[in-house]
Amino acid sequence: MRVAILDDEPAELRRVEQTLRQIPGTAEQPWSLHCFERSEDLLRQLRRETFDLLILDWQLPDISGIALLRWTREHMESPPAVIMLTSRDAESDIVTALNSGADDYVSKPFRPNELKARVSAVLRRHGLQKSATHEVQSFNDLTFDDAELTVTRAGKPINLTEREYRLASCLFANLARPLSREYLYERFWSHEEMVSSRPLDTHIYRLRNKLGLTADRGWQLLTIYGYGYRLESVATATSG
Template sequence: MRIASVEDDPDQAELIRQILSEAGFECESFANGADFLRALRERAYDLLLVDWQLPGTSGYELVSWVRQKSGNMPPILFVTSRTAESDIVDGLTVGADDYMLKPIRAGELIARVRSLLRRAYPEAAQEVELIRRGNYIVDTHARTITVGGEPALLSPREYELALFLFRNTGRLLAREVMEQAVWGRAMGAGSRTLDTHISRLRLKLALRPENGVRLTSVYSHGYRFEEASAADVEADEAGADA
């Protein structure tokens, strides 16, 4: 799914792009409404995220224009600091489908985006996504993970964490991003919740090079989940024999 984000604050724009990219979405950022409208002439987007306060054309005016020209599609989510009830009512009345207040929370943003996409594209939501890594198959429709053809017994939270890892293979994942994506909030420096769930996944899914993957802890940052190379398998076997 291709998502457009219109946000003039560079830090906020990068945060939105990072959160959505790590959740498996393609996100293109625009610093103002004019740049977005120029891009809209050449390509379509499945979802639009809009800040209210933008240079030049306001987010309110941008949403109004899109609705007049494009009808009910694509779904639109306001992401803004304007908290007054009248602003929320005006934003929804002009044509937005949902309204989210800053500061941005990764779990909430992903949940709202997925909810809007499910409602707007119900047929796509029913498509089965199969993720294959080594000896693993993740079936997102059935919410199951098999290892060498055998189903793994996971709790709902363990499944969500595993799915996040498999969708972000090869990326360095910050602890805060993982916690926001799975639990909807950052746990804090003293929490061991994430590490406990990671330990359970290592055992239940046998996350080892012999099964085609490698999960490593990155000091002071988070974790990296990646496909294992032949050298990784040899090193793991040598370590087991030592």
């Protein structure tokens, strides 16, 4: 889970970070927390990186949190979930934030257990936090079994490594959402393996071939130059 936390008060920033680190991650969904004291720094990252969740303070010395929230909704093709975390607790402020696209609103000083619960609830609503139950999902003729880490096409197994399975599952779980290279590397490769771009490119090439991610099967795995990849569902041609 890739989360950006924005607050111009370092002590508050660290407190939020420490609270979120108490939420258990998984091998497939590790937590990666990125802290920002300036809105401009976060805005620069949003233009080139993927985040699952933003936790934004409202009052900042450069760009306000509410302005940044509105920017994500107006300019990002697939904006991340947003929780406003601020000392502004007037009803009008809460209404403004929710009407601007915020997923939730938490007042300062926050209670750690409440913040963890609200973060988990928002991620579940966005399909970003899986339940502990056995999940089987189908996409056209492909079926993903999370318990067995297997993919089948029309009942026939496709031979994937565990990393290939998890990468493919991530792409399908984020259909039509651009995913940055950094986002994918942080989730599926160790720091030592992130020395070049080739491992990711090689895995994308293999998945295109093994899963048949081509237009005639209803898929398009696009390379976004200078950013990353996006998997899209496309209409297949039908015979008349």
